[in-house]
Each structure stands twice: as structure tokens, then as C-alpha cells.
Amino acid sequence: MIIEKSSSNLMQIQPTILRFTKMLSSVLQLEVEIIDANMIRVSGTGPYGKFFGRTLNGNSRLLKHVLETHEEKVVIQSQSDPLCIDCGMREKCQEKAFLGIPIIVQDTCIGVISLVAFTTEQQQRLKENIQVFSDYIRHISTIFVAKLLDSQGHNVEGLNKIFLTLITNMDQGVIVLDDENQVKFINQNALQQLQTTQNKIAGKSISIRPLTFQQNYSGGHLQHIISFDEHQELIIGQMHDVHNHQLFLMAFHQSHTRLSEDYNPDEPQIDQLIGECKPIRVLKRLITRIAPSPSSVLIVGESGTGKEVVARAIHRLSDRHDKPFIAINCAAIPDQLLESELFGYVKGAFTGASTNGKVGLIQSANSGTLFLDEIGDMPLTLQAKLLRAIESREVLPIGSSKPVAVDIRIISATNQNFEQYIAEGKFREDLYYRLNVIPLSLPPLRERQGDIELLMHFFLNLHTKRIGSVYPGVSPEVIAQLKQYRWPGNVRELSNLMEYLINIVPNGEVIDSSLLPPNFLAASITPVYAQPPTEEIAELEDARCATNLESMEKQLIEEALKRTANKKQVAKELGIGVATLYRKIKKYELTYWS
Incomplete structure (x- = not known):
């Protein structure tokens, strides 16, 4: 059996290699780099997650060594290894440890799979598990070879056996389902997480469903509800579709709370609107009822509670979902520009006007939804013009004598006290009643303690995916502190805190209290007021x-x-x-x- 010649054999199966690379990095909590025999990067994670298809520079001595010797290379102290002593990049190199495994086909090395440690924790993990990690990588190498031969028309036996051997010995829980959601394979770690046995679950149909999303979202670590018989468990993990099968890979670090007894799977689930507390469940039901209506909606809530998220949810569930959603922050645009932004203008309407005129945002939202955030900051002169536009369903661009008909639904949002604003003459009462046909009130995060952990996991997944880091664990102490905190910045502040923690926690480690910012700790220790039980x-x-x-x-x-x-x-x-x-x-x- 002869493998066919190619400028890069491994590039032929790059999609497969990319999938395994992400899995390896997630499972082993190390960075991964894979190159072919020509020193071309085929795949990688972290700092190696770019420039695929490009030849590496001349300082990649460890990879060259593996290619040339066809042997495994282990380096626990990178800068002190003989191969690294004369390297021109030695002083700037951030790699602390290295494990390289050759990919061999009939005595020919066609590439290298390498694991790299950049932190002291990763270095220690590689040192303590060198043999186990080496075995993992050799299994993966065998799969790559089998896939490559298969792609070139060769029959390869034993691939399923290799795959099952690999996941059997993984430190993470793994479940494999067929296209009818029946359990085809489950390893011991998964059985322990689900508190069940092989006899009770093997061959059964089970449900693995994201807690916070049902559609329009995929990938990353999410909280999933795993249900079988009368049993339900809340498990953090990620789902992969592989050859008519589903592979559920559980995260190393799991949640410390159980699924709420009040959880109802039949409640409406709205993308991005995360929460299972009573006010949010009621809000979701209300949104699904009012979404089809053309009536105006006024969303009231403190800054950072997610008013635009609710507005977009209403739009997505309405009959206008395939039409424009135009959002404008009335407080962010100077008063003198706000009118032209909203209503537009015609050619020559004023000095400095575009020679082509400009279509206003109200007209741009025709047939769709116009979202006016911070509506309380709109100047009184514009309030009168907006009221006329709502009542007549037409806009008059600046400098024009001919109105333009529009069909829009207006959703407004504010964190202001409108009753006080009306009393002080800052807001027109007639416009308020036009905008407040359907009022929605968003609770602050401090009144949603039951949702804090849900939101925490949502933002952890969001930011780890965006930044490209490994999903971390969170200590019970940190979760308790998050629930005690008053959250003056609400959901937006929680998102910012999770992004901060993702950037400073060692890759894949547990977030503990020592990583919380000092201002957060001080606010958590000193309560704003004495709280009842x-x-x-x-x-x-x-x-x-x-x-x-x-x-x-x-x-x-x-x-x-x-x-x-x-x-x-x-x-x-x-x-x-x-x-x-x-x-x-x-x-x-x-x-x-x-």
C-alpha cells in the first residue's frame, strides 16, 4: 500500500485535523500545533491558530528535529534544551514545554503533532502526564493516517476501535448518540457525572438540549439538560456532529448547582434572553404574546439590564423579522444632528448637507422596527415631530415639502422616570402615551439571583469562544460572591467581569476569589444594606x-x-x-x- 504523492498530504484532510486540534486543546488544556513534512502549518490553537498554509520560519528547531529523526521529542524546560541553546529567538521565546509526535506512514514522516505549554500550570500538567498525553497524540496520529489513506481510496480497518479506545481513556465525560438519540457509547467519567450505570443508560434514547439556546447558535461550552427516564442533570459541555452521530464532550469543570425544580421545558425560550427566574419567565411569555402586534412598546429598566436584547427579541418573533431593525441611541447623538439622523434631509436642505440628500433612520426602518434607546433624552422639539410621524405614519425630511409614508413599529427604551420628566416639562405627555401602549419592565440583576449562574456560564462561553481560550471552572466561593454582589451595572457589568476573568485566568483553570478585581471584593464584603435571610x-x-x-x-x-x-x-x-x-x-x- 503506497500513499500518493502530494505537496502537502495533511492539507488533504485539513477539516478533520482542525476538528481534532480543537478537541485536543480542550481535552488536554494545552496549545496544539500541527505541521506537514514541508514545515507548513496545517492547524493550531492559541498563538498557532492563524497563518494556516504558511511555511514556518527557521527557528522551529524542535519541530524540525521530530521531522528529521522520526522520533518523539519531549522538552520540559524549553530554553535549557540543547536544541534551543543556539536559537536566535531563545530570549523572546514564551514556550515553556513541548511534546512532539511524528505522523508516520510507511517509514515516512509526513508531519508532526505538537503540544506546547505557555504557563507554569500547563508546564506542570505536561510534565506529570507525559506518557498519557503521548498515547493520546499517537492515537490521533493513527486516526489522521487512516483518514488520509481513506481519502485516497484505501480501506482502513480498526478506525472505530481506535476512536472508542481514545474516548474510553479520556479524562472528560463523553457520550456518543446515533441519529435517533440512542446512546451508542458512554465512558466512565460521563456515567459518574450523570450518576448512573452502563446498564441503565446503554441503548436508551436520551435528550441533550442546551439550556439557554435552541436555535441560531452553535458551538462552545453551554449548559445542557440531559434527560432520560425520570432523570435530569445539568451538564456543561459541547456537542459535535460526526458522521451521522452526535458526540457530547463534557467540560472538565462542571456547575455547582442543580437544575431548578421550577424549570419548565415548555416555557418560551428566546435567544440571548437568559433567565429562568419568575420575572424573566413572565417576560418571555409576554414577549411571545405581544411580538406579532404592531403596537408601540416601551421598555423600562436600569442601565445594563438588556433593553436592546428584549427589543431585538420582539423584532425576531414578529412578522417583521425579515425586515430592517434600526437602533438609535438618542443620548449618544448631538441634538443638532439627531433630527437629520431620524428624519433625513433633501439636497440643499442646509449648509454642509450632502448633495445627494440623506434617508433618515425612520424611513430606513420602513416595514420593520425602529428602536429608540434612551428616548427620555430626546429634545422637546423633536418629540413633537416624532409624535406627528407616529400619528400620521409619514415623515417629512428636512427641507422637503412632500411627506414620505412609512410603516414602522416603534420600540422605545429608557432608564428615566417618565412621570417625573413629564411633571418637569422635559417630556411630552401625549408622546409618552403613544410610546407606552405596551409597557415592559426589566428587573435589575440584583433581583435575579437565580439567574446569575446561568448568565455567568453564558458569558464565559461567549468570551472564551471570542478570545480563543479554554473554558474555565468557577469555584463555589466565587459563585457565592457573585450572588451577594449588588450589580450596579447589571447584566452588562457581569459580562465585563467574565471577560476580564477569562483574560487573566490560566487557560482551563478554575476562577477563584483571588482573581476577582479589588473593587468587586470590597463591594462584596461591605453590603450596601443589611439583607434579610x-x-x-x-x-x-x-x-x-x-x-x-x-x-x-x-x-x-x-x-x-x-x-x-x-x-x-x-x-x-x-x-x-x-x-x-x-x-x-x-x-x-x-x-x-x-
Whole structure:
């Protein structure tokens, strides 16, 4: 059997190599670099995750050594190895340890798989597990050779056996499902995580479903609900599709909390809107009900609570989802420019105007959704013009005498107290009622303690994927501190904290209290006010939530009844039965129903 000649044999199977490279780095928590016989980089992670297909420079002595000798090379102290002493890059080199394994086909070395340590922790891990890691890499090398031969028309036996041997001995839990979600293989670590046995789960159909996403998202470490029989476990991991099979790879570090008993899989799941606490579950249900309506929505919440996330969710679930979503921050644009941004202008409308004129954002959002963030900061003169545009459903560009018809849905957001603004004459009351047809209130993060860990894992996955680092663990102490913190910056502050921690935690290690920024620790240690016991907090939150929701529900019904006296039409608009509508009218003592 002769392998066919090629300028780069390994490049023929680069997609396969790329998948295994990411898996190796995740499993072994080391950086990986793979080159071919011509010193061309085929794949890599971390600092080696770019310039694929490019020939390496002349300082890659360790890789050259493996290519030339066809033998494994282990270096625990890189700069002190004889091969590194005369290297011109020795003083600047950041590599601390190295393991290189040749890829051999019929006594010919066609490439090298290398593991590299950049931190002291990685160096120690490589030192303590050198034989195990070497065996892993040799297994992977065999798979590459088999795949290469197979791609060239050769029949290779034993590939499945090699693959199963590899995942059997992995330190992470692994589950392999067929196309009917039946368990074809599960290793011992996965059985321990699921608290079950081989006899109880082998061959059974199980469900592995992301907790926070159902569509429009893939990849990375997510919290998954694994269900079989009456058993449910919350497991962090990532799903891979491989040859009509699904491979679920569990993370090294798992969550410290269990799935909430209140979790209902039938509740609406909305991309990017993460949360299972009672206010967020109610908000998700409300969003799914109001999304198809053309009515204006006003979202009220503190800065950083995710008002634009909610606005985009409403747009995606509406009939306008395939039309433009135009967002503008009214506080970020100078007053003198805001009018031209919103309404546009015609040629020669003012000095400095574009010779071609400009289409305003309201007109750009035609048939779609216009999101006006920080609407409370809009100047009074523009408020009057916006009100006319909403009522007449047409805009008048600056300098034009001919209005342009528009069909838009307006979603506004504010963190201001509109009642105070109206009383002080800073905001028009008639515009407020036009914008506040459907009010939505977002709770601050300090009132969503049950969601903090969900959000933490969401942002950890988001930032590790973006930065290209290994998914870390989080100590129970840190999670407790996150739940005690007051979060003045809300969800945005949590996201920024997770991004900071991802950048400073050693790759794949556990985030502990020592890594938290000093200002966070000080705020956590010194509470803003004495807090009642946890059960009392929960009761207070539920009571506050119930009051807010009843107020919101009352206003929704009242606004609908003002528009029409037809109870059937009102009930349909609100997504409830007519009998329920009459009960609500009686409950809230509404006067618009006679």
C-alpha cells in the first residue's frame, strides 16, 4: 500500500485535523500545533491558530528535529534544551514545554503533532502526564493516517476501535448518540457525572438540549439538560456532529448547582434572553404574546439590564423579522444632528448637507422596527415631530415639502422616570402615551439571583469562544460572591467581569476569589444594606414582581379597552380568553367596559 504523492498530504484532510486540534486543546488544556513534512502549518490553537498554509520560519528547531529523526521529542524546560541553546529567538521565546509526535506512514514522516505549554500550570500538567498525553497524540496520529489513506481510496480497518479506545481513556465525560438519540457509547467519567450505570443508560434514547439556546447558535461550552427516564442533570459541555452521530464532550469543570425544580421545558425560550427566574419567565411569555402586534412598546429598566436584547427579541418573533431593525441611541447623538439622523434631509436642505440628500433612520426602518434607546433624552422639539410621524405614519425630511409614508413599529427604551420628566416639562405627555401602549419592565440583576449562574456560564462561553481560550471552572466561593454582589451595572457589568476573568485566568483553570478585581471584593464584603435571610429575599422579590406584573397587566388591558369596546377583539389582542378578560376587568375595577 503506497500513499500518493502530494505537496502537502495533511492539507488533504485539513477539516478533520482542525476538528481534532480543537478537541485536543480542550481535552488536554494545552496549545496544539500541527505541521506537514514541508514545515507548513496545517492547524493550531492559541498563538498557532492563524497563518494556516504558511511555511514556518527557521527557528522551529524542535519541530524540525521530530521531522528529521522520526522520533518523539519531549522538552520540559524549553530554553535549557540543547536544541534551543543556539536559537536566535531563545530570549523572546514564551514556550515553556513541548511534546512532539511524528505522523508516520510507511517509514515516512509526513508531519508532526505538537503540544506546547505557555504557563507554569500547563508546564506542570505536561510534565506529570507525559506518557498519557503521548498515547493520546499517537492515537490521533493513527486516526489522521487512516483518514488520509481513506481519502485516497484505501480501506482502513480498526478506525472505530481506535476512536472508542481514545474516548474510553479520556479524562472528560463523553457520550456518543446515533441519529435517533440512542446512546451508542458512554465512558466512565460521563456515567459518574450523570450518576448512573452502563446498564441503565446503554441503548436508551436520551435528550441533550442546551439550556439557554435552541436555535441560531452553535458551538462552545453551554449548559445542557440531559434527560432520560425520570432523570435530569445539568451538564456543561459541547456537542459535535460526526458522521451521522452526535458526540457530547463534557467540560472538565462542571456547575455547582442543580437544575431548578421550577424549570419548565415548555416555557418560551428566546435567544440571548437568559433567565429562568419568575420575572424573566413572565417576560418571555409576554414577549411571545405581544411580538406579532404592531403596537408601540416601551421598555423600562436600569442601565445594563438588556433593553436592546428584549427589543431585538420582539423584532425576531414578529412578522417583521425579515425586515430592517434600526437602533438609535438618542443620548449618544448631538441634538443638532439627531433630527437629520431620524428624519433625513433633501439636497440643499442646509449648509454642509450632502448633495445627494440623506434617508433618515425612520424611513430606513420602513416595514420593520425602529428602536429608540434612551428616548427620555430626546429634545422637546423633536418629540413633537416624532409624535406627528407616529400619528400620521409619514415623515417629512428636512427641507422637503412632500411627506414620505412609512410603516414602522416603534420600540422605545429608557432608564428615566417618565412621570417625573413629564411633571418637569422635559417630556411630552401625549408622546409618552403613544410610546407606552405596551409597557415592559426589566428587573435589575440584583433581583435575579437565580439567574446569575446561568448568565455567568453564558458569558464565559461567549468570551472564551471570542478570545480563543479554554473554558474555565468557577469555584463555589466565587459563585457565592457573585450572588451577594449588588450589580450596579447589571447584566452588562457581569459580562465585563467574565471577560476580564477569562483574560487573566490560566487557560482551563478554575476562577477563584483571588482573581476577582479589588473593587468587586470590597463591594462584596461591605453590603450596601443589611439583607434579610434568603427566604425573605425570595418572598420580597416575588411580592415585588407580582405587584409590577399586575400593574403592567392592568395597564395593558386598560389601553386595549380604550382603543375598542369589542371584548372579543381585546381578548384576542391580549392573547387571553373572553371569560378571563371579564375576570381581569372585574379584578382591576376598570371603567372602560360598559
